[in-house]
Amino acid sequence: MKFIYPLYAILLLFVTSCTEVITLELDTATQKPVIDATLNATTGTCKVILTKTGGFYQKKDFDKISNAIVSLVDGNGLRYNLSETSTGIYEIGNIKVQPGNNFTLTIENVEGKTYKAEALTPYPGRAVEISKQLFANPATDTLPSFFTSLLIEDYPEVKNYYQMKSYINGKFQASIFDFTGDEWFDGYTVELPSSAVVYEGDTMVLELISMNKAMYQYVLEMSENLELAYNPKTNFDGDVFGRFGIFYSDSKEIKL
Amino acid sequence: MNRILLTLFWTVLFTSAGYAQKDFTLSGYIRDASSGEELLYATVQVIENQTGTTTNLYGFYSLTLPEGKYHLVYSYLGYQTIEKPLNLESDQELTILLSPNAQVMDEIVVTAEAKDKNVSTNQMSVVELNMVEAKKIPVIFGEQDILKTIQLLPGVKGGGEGGSGFYVRGGNADQNLVLLDEAPVYSASHLLGFFSVFNSDALKDVKLYKGGMPAQYGGRASSVLDIRMKNGNAKKWTATGGLGLISSRLTVEGPIVKDKSSIIVSGRRTYADLLYKTVSNKIDDSQLYFYDLNIKANFTFSDKNRIYYSGYLGRDVVGTKEFGFDWGNNTNSLRWNHNFNQKMFLNTTLISSQYDYGINANFSKQNYDVNSGIYDYNLKQDYNYYINPNNTITFGWNVINHYIKPGNLKITGELEVPVNVKLQKQNSLESGIYLANDQKINKRLSVYYGLRMSMFNNVGPQEVKTYDENGNVINTIKHEKNKFFNTYSGLEPRASATYVLSEKSSIKSAYNRNYQYLHQLTNYTSGSPTDSWITSSPNIKPITADQVSIGYFRNFNDNMFEFSVETYYKWLKNQLDYKEGANTVLNPDVEADLLNGTGRAYGAELLIRKNLGAFTGWIGYTLSKTERKIPGINNGNWYSARQDRTHDFSIVGTYQLSKKITVSGTWVYSTGDAVSFPTGKYNIDGVNLNLYSDRNGYRMPAYHRADLGLTWVRKDTKDRYSDLSFSIYNVYHRKNAYSITFEEVENSPGETQAVKTSLFGIIPSITWNFRY
Secondary structure, three states: OOOOOHHHHHHHOOOOOEEEEEOOOOOOOOOOEEEEEEEEOOOOEEEEEEEEOEOOOOOOOOOEOOOOEEEEEEOOOOEEEEEEEEOOEEEEOOOOOOOOOEEEEEEEEEOOEEEEEEEEOOOOOEEEEEEEEEEOOOOOOOOOEEEEEEEEEOOOOOOOEEEEEEEEOOEEOOOOOEEEEOOOOOOOEEEEEEEEEEEOOOEEEEEEEEEOHHHHHHHHHHHOOOOOOOOOOOOOEOOOEEEEEEEEEEEEEEEO | OHHHHHHHHHHHHHHHHHHOOOEEEEEEEEEEOOOOOEOOOOEEEEOOOOEEEEOOOOOEEEEEEEOEEEEEEEEOOOEOOEEEEEEEOOOEEOOEEEOEOOOOOOOOOOOOOOOOHHHHOOOOOEEEEOHHHHOOOOOHHHOOOHHHHHOOOOOEEEOOOOOOOEEEOOOOHHHEEEEEOOEEOOOOEEHHHOEEOOOHHHEEEEEEEOOOOOOOOOOOOOEEEEEEEOOOOOOOOEEEEEEOOOEEEEEEEEEEEOOOEEEEEEEEEEOHHHHHHHHOOOOOOOEEEEEEEEEEEEEEOOOOEEEEEEEEEEEEEEEOOOEEEEEEEEEEEEEEEEEOOOOEEEEEEEEEEEEEEEEEEEOOOEEEEEEEEEEEEEEEEEEEEEEEOOEEEEEEEEEEEEEEEEEEEEEEEOOOEEEEEEOOOEEEEEEEEEEEEEEEOOOOEEEEEEEEEEEEEEEOOEEEEEEOOOOOEEEEEEEOOOOEEEEEEEEEEEEEEEEEEEOOEEEEEEEEEEEEOEEEEOOOOOOOOOOEEEEOOOOOOOEEEEEEEEEEEEEEOOOOEEEEEEEEEEEEEEEEEEOOOOOOOOOOOHHHHEEEEEEEEEEEEEEEEEOOOOEEEEEEEEEEEEEEEOOOOHHHOOEEOOOOOOEEEEEEEEEEOOOOEEEEEEEEEEOOOEEOOEEEEEEEOOEEEEEEOOOOOEEOOOEEEEEEEEEEEEEEOOOOEEEEEEEEEOOOOOOOOOEEEEEEOOOOOOOEEEEEEEOOOOEEEEEEEEEO
8 A cells, every 4th residue: 555655755856966967886697587468368378578687787678588488277177378479579469368367387498488377367356547636746847736646445254455556647667666455445345546646638548457465466566666776576486577467457647 | 580680789878988077068059140041060168178969850958978078169161160168067958040141240260271181070971052152153044053063073973964963973963862951852953954943042062962861861872962041040031132134033032920930932933035036036935943942841849749740742734735744742741840858869850852854746627735744742850969079879660652643645636535644643652761970989989870660561452463574464463452562672781981190181981881762763864853653562661772972081281171081982873774675665564674783883072162262162083993793684794874974074163262252163174974885787668777785885085164154242231132153154155065866867878976965065154143
């Protein structure tokens, strides 16, 4: 439940500060494989992106890992083989997904190694509507600024985990992490605020991601990656970065 | 235990045998002549036999001597020294009034001040702040701040600009016991650490124990900051205050009954938000301020009984119409001083202290309210028994009820959610008894030895869960209301010794063990007002700290210069830290998300100080190492703690140019904090993540800064005083790093860069101070 943290931003806005880009001498760690694997239960598509870690100052794209053998098996033993649609990207559609289904993802031939992860399909929450509120932000320029919040309907009597992604004028706000479990509102409709500040004229999309626990835990650890300086733990067996997650997606849009 | 007590008894008896007959006791108080304020730790010396004593925390002293004629010297730093002849033929009570140096009175005999305390007292690892001198040191925005000032001394490190708390000899910020008139203050800073909660106008004495803690103090592993408020002027009504750029303060004090009882009320409020509103019409409904209110009253009922009440209320308020965030402390101390006789002094104190925060967020259909707090209720008694000039015994006890509300969440509004989250309240009892003796063995050797026994009990109603290695609950035990269900206890030896090599030099050593039963959980590198406190429990063991220190002390040029070098080694056990990926907000199973490890800290502290003359000041240097070893972090290997700064250097100087002009300056330098920087990056879900290797394997850039100050006295008479204080913070506009973040280059996806954020550049300020 990270929604209270934007309050620090309010306080820091009053502090005079300046920023500058600096050059630090940083070591470069040995390259390791990275697995970004998700099953979108709303569309029934599974996508796996295989890359390698890069140096911090690296400007080129991350190295891709080709020729892996990627397969997804559901709880009934039904197997789906993913195809490499472009270098390092493996996909398949038309997967039959129901809440509570278990899936196992196996990735073979990743530099001679095999990685495996399991995930349970979550129950979907529903995005109801976006509301906006004028925000008195002392750091803003002449345009009025707003906070937005998404009204969501929680799926009752099961443990749910949500992330709310913000898109402003079509651009994903990668540095914003808004997420929560439903332990304090199980089965109710609640209003979740976005940490993004938007301005008059912007178009805001809030996407509600209902996800399995391991994916949620990974999101939580991604949010702390910068502040607390540690690497999120993978749910794959083996020495690899990344995770396998299953999610439902629902979104709402507002023009400010 | 019995053997220790027996040894103590015989040792005391042995060293007091020489005073068995025809002994008389001289006792009384040492006070400020102009205000009647008691002076704490003032010195009484007997010239004839080189013995003496100091006043206690209430200004009381007691000396038992054989019948005879003596010359006594009463002294206190910053005050005129008095020499008094004494014909001791019976028990006597003598209250002494000392005048501040600036006010020389005709009847006072001025002698060379006894400034060799640095060498002769059986005390080491202690930082004492002279409030008069501290007020001359330049500070940010002209706001006098004792927490910032003690960070200029060796062994004490600040949390950095914008960082709350301070670190003492490698301890964590929550390992400092901060006491205001004996009441613990759980959050000692305002506005995320930019200012301390202590209004200097209301303070009389500040003492920080970095090691060698006396036995009466317990409950924290690393240090004790003992702050005493003024009692209030018992002779006349006065008003003091100041008008600064971001805050104003006003203190009114005076006698309720002259020379018998007095009151002081002191307030401070910042008005940065009000100024901001005058220049920006866009934040009409925003709030950003803090305030402090100190009040203290004392009543003397008889020669033997006196009662004090001290209260403090301070709060930070920040937010807008939509979001509100406020936090603060409230402390109350009710004290009763009682003299059984000239040799036995008792202080009984009833204390309450609370720290709490509240957050509210108002959205279009729902309102969220989060609150949390810690509440202490404490009863204690401290006895001073002045057996003879060579032995002063202290003993006492205390019982504290810690009551913690870890967090509640309530959702109201158009779409009410009736599932209110209330994390389980924690109730516990912490108690302690102690006995100690401050003993002068002979002219060269003084020792302090004591023993504290502390005990901690969890008290029901409470559910205690047992977790497996993955944090899953495997068992729950319910404990009934008022049931004591878990006990920790421990012996805390405290000892120090001073061997005087000559009139000018001595060597000192100290050892102390401390137990800490409260733990502050923080997931921020710089601390946060929402950091919660939890108690020890069956799942969480108390912190233990053992520290040894040894030092060499020497004075030069007839005590004009003090020199000391101290070394220390500290072992810490049961250091808590969050697991990586812990759920830190309203988590009912937070105990399952904690890791437990050890720590060590060692170093050397050097101090050269000049206390006399027109130029005063000091040079301090600390060479140190602070490490932690916690399974689950850094592969279980030792790593540098965030506050590990190898070199820490400070120069502080004040020069009185004339009666009206005083200039001051400071320069500080320290190695950058130990931090983790990325050694690579990778991408998940469209987000570039940093790849980290070793924990805290890098350093922030070194920190250094110079400040200048000038005090121009405009009026200084018996009844009126005013000055203008000018200060320049960060004179050479050093852009010290507040943080270094790693982010994507704008308009260049995939490319990352390091960005340094600096908070304060050069900041001039002016403050008008007055007294009527």
